[in-house]
Amino acid sequence: xILKGKVFxxxxxxxxxxxxxxxxxxxxxxxxxxxxxxxxxxxxxxxSKVQKGDFVVGGENFGLGSSREHAPTIxxxxxxxxxxxxxxxxxxxxxxxxxxxxALICDTDKISGGDELEVDxxxxxxxxxxxxVVLKFAPLPKAMIHILNDGGLIDHIQxxxxxxxx
Numbered sequence: 001x002i003l004k005g006k007v008f009x010x011x012x013x014x015x016x017x018x019x020x021x022x023x024x025x026x027x028x029x030x031x032x033x034x035x036x037x038x039x040x041x042x043x044x045x046x047x048s049k050v051q052k053g054d055f056v057v058g059g060e061n062f063g064l065g066s067s068r069e070h071a072p073t074i075x076x077x078x079x080x081x082x083x084x085x086x087x088x089x090x091x092x093x094x095x096x097x098x099x100x101x102x103a104l105i106c107d108t109d110k111i112s113g114g115d116e117l118e119v120d121x122x123x124x125x126x127x128x129x130x131x132x133v134v135l136k137f138a139p140l141p142k143a144m145i146h147i148l149n150d151g152g153l154i155d156h157i158q159x160x161x162x163x164x165x166x
Contacts, residue, residue, distance in 0.1 A: 006055070007114060035077035039075075058085035062086075063103075104119070115131060
């Protein structure tokens with residue numbers, strides 16, 4: 001599975017409160033509407049500029065804070081194909097995979113905002129098409145690739161009737 005898109009770069013400690021601002025909590029039953037406000041407390045222009053296939057790139061501890069499971073969902077609904085960070089809060093990481101949003105652990109220091117990336121989930125390789133840098137990450141396990149290809153864990157189970165790798 002190969003993903004291509006533009007980078008929106010953020011720093012360390014991007015919390016679920018920055019991803020899904022609490023003042024929009026009343027929209028949690030309308031996630032497409034909530035996605036219009038994704039990450040606006042970190043970058044007021046993000047939701048209006050992000051395009052289908054783009055990447056969110058962070059530093060350390062991406063997704064810390066409350067376990068708002070809608071945080072990775074609204075990132076995905078905004079069109080983001082994957083989140084790359086040096087580390088993730090454990091609950092955010094699990095929720096991201098469950099909703100079909102790849103969360104990739106890698107060194108993000110050589111990636112800049114606006115760069116164009118090509119990410120190969122199976123090879124564990126990120127090619128920065130802007131600066132020529134090639135970065136590695138642990139390839140995703142086959143089970144995660146199947147879940148992501150099906151759109152997330154619930155879609156995977158609905159499609160196969162149970163958790164299956166074939």
